[in-house]
Amino acid sequence: MKLLMGVEVAARRQVTPAVVALTLRPTKRPAFPPFRGGAHAILVLPDGRRRLYSLVSDPARPESWEVAVLREPAGQGGSAWLHDAAPVGTRLLASHPQQGFGLAEGAARHLLVAGGIGITPFLSMLPELLRAGANFELHFCARSAESTPFLPELRAALGPRLREWIGRRLDLPALLASPAPGTHAYCCGPARMLEAFESATAHWPEGTAHREHFAGLPRAEASQGEAFEVEIASSGAILPVPADRSLLEVLREAGHAVDAACEYGACGSCVVGVERGEPLHRDVCLSPAARRQSLTACVSRGRGRLRLAL
Ligand code: FES
Known part of the structure; x- marks a missing residue:
């Protein structure tokens, strides 16, 4: 790294x-x-x-x-x-800091949804929102007040903009039913909450619903899958990626200096451009737009042959 x-x-x-x-x-x-x-x-x-x-x-x-x-x-x-x-x-x-998740520039309103320790990425957004005088609210779900991190600080800083769902269920489909123009929604929490958020925002305009994941594939699974091959655009070299190795390993072995931090598909530091072919994305960090032109070399794979912008 x-x-x-x-x-x-x-x-x-x-x-x-x-x-x-x-x-x-x-x-x-x-x-x-x-x-x-x-x-x-x-x-x-x-x-x-x-x-x-x-x-x-x-x-x-x-x-x-x-x-x-x-x-x-x-x-x-x-x-x-x-x-x-x-x-x-x-x-x-x-x-160095990595910016996979953050506030959308120019949004008219921000709707933040956190579950448990999923509050953490929002804690550094809140000072920015407060300084900007932004229109926002934070929905915070947790099991009990005693196990909820940062609750006193949030209550003091946000007042009525903090909506607490402690020990009771937040109805995500109802909250997210009608996306107002200019509103961006953000979610970080357990996998079940992220899935519920994804399905509740499926009808939102592209790029207005943002999710943060904390964990990608377990390392053992990250380097396994179907065999495929890649073509290096600058040299024309063809590199086979066997079923039991990651693209990252193969590229590095061939002398390509691909950066990598987490190596489980969560940080985006190993992203490589894809010029042609069908990537099989296994990361939890790239946006749909990024996925159309790149892949994470640590966990993602391809079908057949991919041409990489290296
Ligand atoms: S090294 Fe973090 S996504 Fe690949």
Whole structure:
């Protein structure tokens, strides 16, 4: 992964029993690179594991970042390590900010829908919305007030623009039934909520319903699928991609410097242009428009032969 920065845990606060917020400071530069609300970064743990976290701090304060880590008992140990073994002073590596999700420019109204820890990408959007005096509301769904991260801060900052659905169901089809002109809707939460949001916004104008996923394919599955081949546009070389290897691996082995961060289809850093052919998209980060002309090399594949803009 290129463009990694050294970071240090500068502070920690327990937001709920299962969520810890870590303040990170850069170790070799006075401030982090700029980002807009909704961006994420990838943390590289000392054993090489990579985890993607939304930046929850205000983009206007680049001297530090804050990320919120949910302890995932069924995970692979990355979140538990950050909870239990990363005290203040711990040094890590982090990617530059990546902007897969963010506020639509020029929208007349923003309708935000968050479920549980899915609140995190919205936390850096909210200061931007408040500063701009934007027309917005945030619907926040969670099981109980005690397990809901950042609830007191949100209540204080948003007042009636925060609609709480704590322990009760939000009727997404009803909320999203009639898209008003200029309204953009955004959702981040568990897979079931994202699916419900997708079907409830199926009739919305293209590009006005935005979703943020946190997890792509498990790594073992990410490099498996049907065999296919790619043609490199600049050289005409044909490279076979066997069923048990990823396109990313094959391209790198052939000497192409393709960047990659998450390697499970969630960050978009490995995107490669497609000039011809039928990609089989397996990522969870590209928009429909991006998918028409590119694919993620880490998890996506192709049918037959693809011609790549490399
Ligand atoms: S490396 Fe993140 S989507 Fe491919």
